[in-house]
Amino acid sequence: MKDRAIGIFDSGVGGLTVFKEIKRLLPEEDIIYLGDTARVPYGIRSKETVTRYSIENTEFLLSRGIKLLVIACNTASSLSLEEIRSRTSVPVVGVIEPGAKAAVKSTRNKKIGIIGTEATVRSMAYPETIKSMDNTVQVFSKACPLFVPLVEEGWFTGEVARLVAETYLGELKDKGIDTLILGCTHYPLLKGVISDVMGKSITLVDSAQETAKIVKDKLEELNLKNNSVKASYTFYVTDSPERFIKVGEKFLGEKIDNIEKITLMEVLR
Ligand code: DGL
Numbered sequence: 001m002k003d004r005a006i007g008i009f010d011s012g013v014g015g016l017t018v019f020k021e022i023k024r025l026l027p028e029e030d031i032i033y034l035g036d037t038a039r040v041p042y043g044i045r046s047k048e049t050v051t052r053y054s055i056e057n058t059e060f061l062l063s064r065g066i067k068l069l070v071i072a073c074n075t076a077s078s079l080s081l082e083e084i085r086s087r088t089s090v091p092v093v094g095v096i097e098p099g100a101k102a103a104v105k106s107t108r109n110k111k112i113g114i115i116g117t118e119a120t121v122r123s124m125a126y127p128e129t130i131k132s133m134d135n136t137v138q139v140f141s142k143a144c145p146l147f148v149p150l151v152e153e154g155w156f157t158g159e160v161a162r163l164v165a166e167t168y169l170g171e172l173k174d175k176g177i178d179t180l181i182l183g184c185t186h187y188p189l190l191k192g193v194i195s196d197v198m199g200k201s202i203t204l205v206d207s208a209q210e211t212a213k214i215v216k217d218k219l220e221e222l223n224l225k226n227n228s229v230k231a232s233y234t235f236y237v238t239d240s241p242e243r244f245i246k247v248g249e250k251f252l253g254e255k256i257d258n259i260e261k262i263t264l265m266e267v268l269r
Pocket residue numbers: 010011012014015040041042043044072073074075076116117120148183184185186
């Protein structure tokens with residue numbers, strides 16, 4: 001069991017921010033990553049649709065014999081985590097709880113901001129999770145849908161990124177938050193510009209880093225840590241790999257090989 005891979009899925013390339021942190025923290029673990037690039041974005045879709053996609057992604061990764069599943073997508077974690085947990089025997093880690101926990105720990109004035117896709121914000125998953133940890137905390141949410149295409153274009157810095165960030169984040173600044181959760185896979189890549197706009201005194205919580213820590217704790221707790229010397233990384237995508245490779249290499253800052261296109265319905269039949 002220990003030498004099985006960790007499975008990660010996301011709606012596309014964004015979950016590579018989570019992949020990167022897990023790889024950094026757990027360099028001895030094999031990882032299988034599935035990017036559902038044929039059906040991205042999830043952030044504008046209904047709970048029913050995102051849950052259906054998430055179930056198919058999960059079934060595919062389970063068919064590869066994974067030992068732990070990470071739902072790297074904030075939207076899928078917000079809308080489908082419970083459903084996925086109820087269907088799987090392996091431990092499932094979503095990105096909401098780790099981010100919420102780190103934010104509750106970090107806030108001093110008990111005012112936390114959260115930014116994410118429309119579906120994540122609509123789901124109320126972050127505020128509910130935060131309130132369950134400390135109900136004296138005030139949570140302010142803002143959907144920032146344009147951040148995703150900006151990052152996909154590789155516009156992590158510059159005038160356009162700054163203008164978009166200023167437009168979205170102004171109202172959160174006015175609320176006097178001291179902590180901001182980057183509640184979407186893509187947003188860690190905009191950390192620099194978000195921090196410039198919000199001010200250096202605001203703590204930015206990167207769900208990707210927090211999730212990697214939880215994955216490590218979980219593997220240790222369940223005695224599932226691998227001790228291999230050289231880990232392997234396999235990528236699957238549901239649309240042609242070219243764009244995933246191009247954008248993904250920017251996300252990771254390294255080469256992506258060992259990638260295969262799959263058609264989920266065919267594989268799962
Ligand atoms: N992966 C999504 C998330 O973290 C962002 C991209 C999408 O909308 O699918 O919410």
